[in-house]
Amino acid sequence: MKHDVIVVGAGPVGLMLAGELRLGGAEVVVLEARAVPSGQSRGLGFTARATEVFAQRGLLGRFGAVETTTQGHFGGIPLDFGVVDGAHFGVRGIPQHRVEAVLEQWAGELGATILRGHSLVELSDTGDGVVAVADGPDGPAEFSAGYLVGCDGGQSTVRGLAGFDFPGTAATREMYLADVAGCDIRPRFIGERVAGGMVMAAPLGGGVDRIIVCPLGLSPGAGEPAFGEIADRWLELTGQRLHDAEVRWHSRFTDATRQVSTYRKGRVLLAGDAAHIHLPAGGQGLSLGVQDAVNLGWKLAATVRGTAPPGLLDSYHAERHPVGSRVLRNTLAQGLLYLSGEEVDPLRAIMAELMAVPDAARLLVGMVSGLDIRYDLGPGPAPLGMRMPDVPLDARRTVSELLHDGRGVLLDGTGSAGLAAAAGGWADRVDHVVARPLAHTPAGWPAGVAALLLRPDGYVAWTGTTELETELGRWFGAARPMEAGVAR
Incomplete structure (x- = not known):
């Protein structure tokens, strides 16, 4: 095949x-x-x-x-x-x-x-x-x-x-997880340190609770534990007995990195x-x-x-x-x-x-x-190398809507014929969109930037400080001879 x-x-x-x-x-x-x-x-x-x-x-x-x-x-x-x-x-x-x-x-x-x-x-x-x-x-x-x-x-x-x-690094700590029903468990949403370790509990709905129990250290055993072992650890750290709970599933993970x-x-x-x-x-x-x-x-x-x-x-x-x-x-x-x-x-x-x-x-x-991720795409002002926020563009659309099809987007706040002509050779891979954001954010459309080139993953690849054709070729390959696309 x-x-x-x-x-x-x-x-x-x-x-x-x-x-x-x-x-x-x-x-x-x-x-x-x-x-x-x-x-x-x-x-x-x-x-x-x-x-x-x-x-x-x-x-x-x-x-x-x-x-x-x-x-x-x-x-x-x-x-x-x-x-x-x-x-x-x-x-x-x-x-x-x-x-x-x-x-x-x-x-x-x-x-x-x-x-x-x-x-x-x-x-x-x-x-x-x-x-x-x-x-x-x-x-x-x-x-x-x-x-x-x-x-x-x-x-x-x-x-x-x-x-x-x-x-x-090898594991130094372990955590046991189980989804259980039929128990009255006090929620501990972000975890609670107790003598001998840490425990966490959160209701999942329908009478099911998720528990996580993290004893100090690492046990000599490997693989998936029996639920009885998890219930034993929970009893040791909280004093609550869960051995007769209805168990939906359970697992074990570590801090191996x-x-x-x-x-x-x-x-x-x-x-x-x-x-x-x-x-x-x-x-x-x-x-x-x-x-x-x-x-x-x-x-x-x-x-x-x-x-x-x-x-x-x-x-x-x-x-x-x-x-x-x-x-x-x-x-x-x-x-x-x-x-x-x-x-x-x-x-x-x-x-x-x-x-x-x-x-x-x-x-x-x-x-x-993950909002601070900035790829090293060369010298240039923010938001170069950063992901374009999902700001509204006009009454009908936002930035994220322009990316639904997984294509590049030239977001053009000028509407100039020059940008349209420059991008025409990539019209099969890049959409030319004439619009300006209605909202301004620090990582959005900075003052003085009239157009942005977005990669299909939403990251900004050009802010107007270099030749547009250079960056289009860098990310989308060679241009094809064709008429300029119609701007959306």
């Missing part, structure tokens, strides 16, 4: 990538080992930046009513996210299985092929393509493509078969937890992986389509590896604050004082929300 791209893994990252590839015109097949969705959800929401990503593809409304709050935390210390314009402590109450269902429907509507019950067992990079063998319902099946992307989680088969290294040295080896790439693992603090894991997919999708689609300029695909690693490294650092820091014993109380006290300083709070909010 020949495709442009094979995606391994039908979690949120793999499904998001499949949709992005289809928007870019690539033929894609997704191979998923599970025969049916698990229905389980470690994550229960996503960050402000992931919220923007879903909105720019017209997906946010598919999740139903979304709730956000500006009241969050950093390592268990309260933090007001309202100090940054447009920031919030993520969308809460959206379980991961619902995210997967929405993204699977979307990718399918766009024409992605999703094959469940197909476990990858062999992988070879032939130099001009990739050949993969998966065990399927009817036995082994061979797939070939120009590229393969591993989105198959922290225990990634792709990472192992392709020989990626995975440096980092690792990241591959390179996100690409030849024609094999990694995204999401296949490329980086860390303590799940602040719902950053799913969000980080979804942003990997959106950064990679349009670049890989342009590569297989033959329109990508030299080096475009390599910019995926260059842009996303530093972002992943920073998330790993902040989750390690949060784990230290959150899960350590009384010996860290002096550090917690100092951090609480620092977080009351608006500039320090803005730094941490930008870090955890």
Whole structure:
């Protein structure tokens, strides 16, 4: 079976990538080992930046009513996210299985092929393509493509078969998770330190509670624990007995923190937890992986389509590896604050004082929300390299609506014939939109900037300080001889 791209893994990252590839015109097949969705959800929401990503593809409304709050935390210390314009402590109450269902429907509507019950067992990079063998319902099946992307989680088969290294730190702490019913459990929404560790509890609705229990240290055992072990730890730390609870599902995770040295080896790439693992603090894991997919999708689609300029695909690693490294650092820091014993109380006290300083709070909010991401696209004023906020443009549309189709956008506040003519050779890849924002934000449309070029992922690639044709060629490849497109 020949495709442009094979995606391994039908979690949120793999499904998001499949949709992005289809928007870019690539033929894609997704191979998923599970025969049916698990229905389980470690994550229960996503960050402000992931919220923007879903909105720019017209997906946010598919999740139903979304709730956000500006009241969050950093390592268990309260933090007001309202100090940054447009920031919030993520969308809460959206379980991961619902995210997967929405993204699977979307990718399918766009024409992605999703094959469940197909476990990858062999992988070879032939130099001009990739050949993969998966065990399927009817036995082994061979797939070939120009590229393969591993989105198959922290225990990634792709990472192992392709020989990626995975440096980092081993686990020092562990956390047990369970969804239980039939219990009267006091909510502890951001966690509560108790003698011997930390516990967290939150109602999920329908009489189901999620509990997380984090004893100090690391047990000698490995793998998934029996629920009786989790109930024992909960009893030890809270005095409450849950052994007779109705258990929906349970799991275990640690603070092991690792990241591959390179996100690409030849024609094999990694995204999401296949490329980086860390303590799940602040719902950053799913969000980080979804942003990997959106950064990679349009670049890989342009590569297989033959329109990508030299080096475009390599910019995926260059842009996303530093972002992943920073998330790993902040989750390690949060784990230290959150899960350590009384010996860290002096550090917690100092951090609480620092977080009351608006500039320090803005730094941490930008870090955890992802709103401070700025890719190094060369010299130029903000918002060059930053994501364009979803500001209203006129009575009918916003910035995110212009990005639904995954194309570049030349946002032109001048309406000049010169800009239209300059962009005409890229009209098959870039939409020329004559409009000015109705709202001005620090990272929006700065004073003196008459036009902006947005990449398909929503990041600003040009602010008028260089030749427009140069930047169009840098991100969208060579121009094609054609008449200038009609501005929208």
